[in-house]
Amino acid sequence: MKIAIASGKGGTGKTTLATNLASYLAETQKVVLSDLDVEEPNSGLFIKGNLIHKEDKYKMIPEWIEDKCTLCGICQKVCNFHAVIQLGPQILVFPELCHACFACSELCPTNALPMIPKKMGVLKHFQINNLSFVESRLDIGEEQAVPLISQTQKYIDEHFSEDVIKLFDAPPGTSCPVIEATKDADFVILITEPTPFGLHDMKLAVDTMKELKKDCAVVVNRFGIGNDDVLDYCEKENIPILAKIPNDRNVAELYSRGELVYQKIPEVKQQLENVKDYILKLEEGGRK
Amino acid sequence: MKIAFTTKGTEWDSMMDPRFGRTEFILIYDEEKDELTNFDNQAIEGEAHGAGPKTAQKLFELNPDVLITGNGPGGNAATVLEKAGMKIYIGAGDMSAKEAYNTFKNNKLKKF
Numbered sequence: 001m002k003i004a005i006a007s008g009k010g011g012t013g014k015t016t017l018a019t020n021l022a023s024y025l026a027e028t029q030k031v032v033l034s035d036l037d038v039e040e041p042n043s044g045l046f047i048k049g050n051l052i053h054k055e056d057k058y059k060m061i062p063e064w065i066e067d068k069c070t071l072c073g074i075c076q077k078v079c080n081f082h083a084v085i086q087l088g089p090q091i092l093v094f095p096e097l098c099h100a101c102f103a104c105s106e107l108c109p110t111n112a113l114p115m116i117p118k119k120m121g122v123l124k125h126f127q128i129n130n131l132s133f134v135e136s137r138l139d140i141g142e143e144q145a146v147p148l149i150s151q152t153q154k155y156i157d158e159h160f161s162e163d164v165i166k167l168f169d170a171p172p173g174t175s176c177p178v179i180e181a182t183k184d185a186d187f188v189i190l191i192t193e194p195t196p197f198g199l200h201d202m203k204l205a206v207d208t209m210k211e212l213k214k215d216c217a218v219v220v221n222r223f224g225i226g227n228d229d230v231l232d233y234c235e236k237e238n239i240p241i242l243a244k245i246p247n248d249r250n251v252a253e254l255y256s257r258g259e260l261v262y263q264k265i266p267e268v269k270q271q272l273e274n275v276k277d278y279i280l281k282l283e284e285g286g287r288k
Numbered sequence: 289m290k291i292a293f294t295t296k297g298t299e300w301d302s303m304m305d306p307r308f309g310r311t312e313f314i315l316i317y318d319e320e321k322d323e324l325t326n327f328d329n330q331a332i333e334g335e336a337h338g339a340g341p342k343t344a345q346k347l348f349e350l351n352p353d354v355l356i357t358g359n360g361p362g363g364n365a366a367t368v369l370e371k372a373g374m375k376i377y378i379g380a381g382d383m384s385a386k387e388a389y390n391t392f393k394n395n396k397l398k399k400f
Contacts, residue, residue, distance in 0.1 A: 076345075082338025085345050087371055094364050097338045 001283050002166045004036075004185035006209075008201025010172035013191045013221035013245065016255060017275075018169035019046040020262045024272045025279075026131035030164045034156055035135040036181040037171040038121060038148045044135050045258045049128030057136065058117035059147040061098045062105045064091045068112035075104035075113055084113070096143045121148045123155060132160070145177040153184060165279070174208040182209070187282060188216040189242065189275070195226035199233060206239065219275065222247040242278050243271035291317045291392070292352035293385045298326040304388050306358025306381030309339035309365055315385050316352055340365030348372045356380050356388050360400050376400035 294311035358381025
C-alpha cells in the first residue's frame with residue numbers, strides 16, 4: 001500500500017506527520033518512508049538510521065555532435081521547453097531546462113543528438129529496525145525535481161515487496177513534483193492547519209487530487225488555532241478527517257530539536273493511532 | 289547601428305518592459321534608416337519554461353548591435369546573446385523607449 005502525505009500550503013506538517021507516522025507504524029510492521037521533496041528533503045533530520053546504500057542518480061540529456069548535424073532545425077521545433085535552440089550554424093542545449101523526453105534525440109534524422117547521462121542527485125537508503133528510509137536529494141543548480149522523484153519511486157518498487165507500507169513525504173504545492181509524488185499512491189493524506197490560508201491551499205490540493213482521481217483524507221495540524229472553516233469544508237465535501245493534532249508548543253520544541261513527537265506527547269500518539277486504524281482498514285479493504 | 293529595446297508597446301512613447309525573456313514586445317530602431325519596427329513577443333506568456341532562451345533566439349534572428357533592457361537577461365539567455373556578440377545595456381526598466389534611447393546615447397546606461 002502506497003500512501004502519499006501532501007499539502008497545498010508549505011509548513012503545515014507533512015514531515016512531522018510522515019516521520020512520526022512511519023516510526024509509529026514501524027513499531028508493529030514493516031514500513032518504508034520515502035522523502036520525495038527532493039529539492040529540500042528534511043525527513044532525514046528526524047529518522048536516524050544506518051546508511052545501507054547510496055547511489056548517484058542521473059538523467060539523460062542530449063549532446064550535440066556538430067559533424068553529424070545538418071542544421072535541419074527539427075530538434076528545436078519538437079522541444080517544448082526551449083532546451084534545444086538553433087543559433088545560426090550551431091545547436092545549443094540547456095541541460096537544466098531539459099525534461100529528458102528524448103524527442104529531439106529520437107527525431108534527429110542524422111543521430112546528431114545522442115542522449116548522455118548527467119548526474120542530478122543522490123539517493124540514500126537507511127535502515128532502523130522495521131523502518132526503511134529512502135531519501136533523494138537534488139544537486140545544487142538542478143531545476144527538475146520530477147525525474148529524480150520518479151527514479152526514487154522506481155527504487156522503492158524494486159526494493160520493497162507489496163506487504164510493506166510505503167509512505168511518501170511529498171513536496172508542498174500542487175505543481176509537477178507533487179503530481180509525480182502522488183500519482184502512484186493508493187491513498188493521499190492532506191495535512192493542513194485550520195486557518196484561512198491553510199483552507200485556501202488545501203482546496204487547491206483537494207482539487208488536484210480529484211483531477212488525479214485519488215482518494216484522500218485530511219489531517220488537521222495545530223488544531224485549536226484559527227476557525228472551523230476547514231472542518232466545515234471537509235464535511236461538505238465528504239472528506240474524512242483522520243486526526244486533529246493539537247496546537248502545542250511542546251510539539252514545536254521537539255520538532256526544532258529534530259526529535260519525534262509522538263513518543264513524548266500522548267495526545268499526538270492517540271491521533272496517530274486514528275490514522276493507523278484508518279490505514280489498516282483501507283489495507284484490509286484492498287485485500288478483499 | 290540597430291538597437292533593440294524590450295518594451296510593453298510598439299511606439300517610442302511605450303514604456304520599457306523590465307523583463308527580458310517575458311518582454312511583451314521587442315522594439316528595433318535602425319539608426320541609418322531612421323526606422324522603428326517591432327516584434328510581438330506576447331505569445332511567450334503561455335510558455336512555462338525556457339522563455340529566456342526563446343526570446344534570446346528571436347533576438348539572435350533580429351540581429352541588433354545593441355540590446356537595451358531593464359533587469360537584464362538570466363543565465364541561459366545571456367549564453368545565447370553572448371554567442372551573438374550583442375552589446376547589452378540594462379537599468380532602463382522604468383523609462384519609455386525614447387528616454388531609454390536618449391539615456392543610452394548619453395552613455396548613462398549600465399553595461400551588462
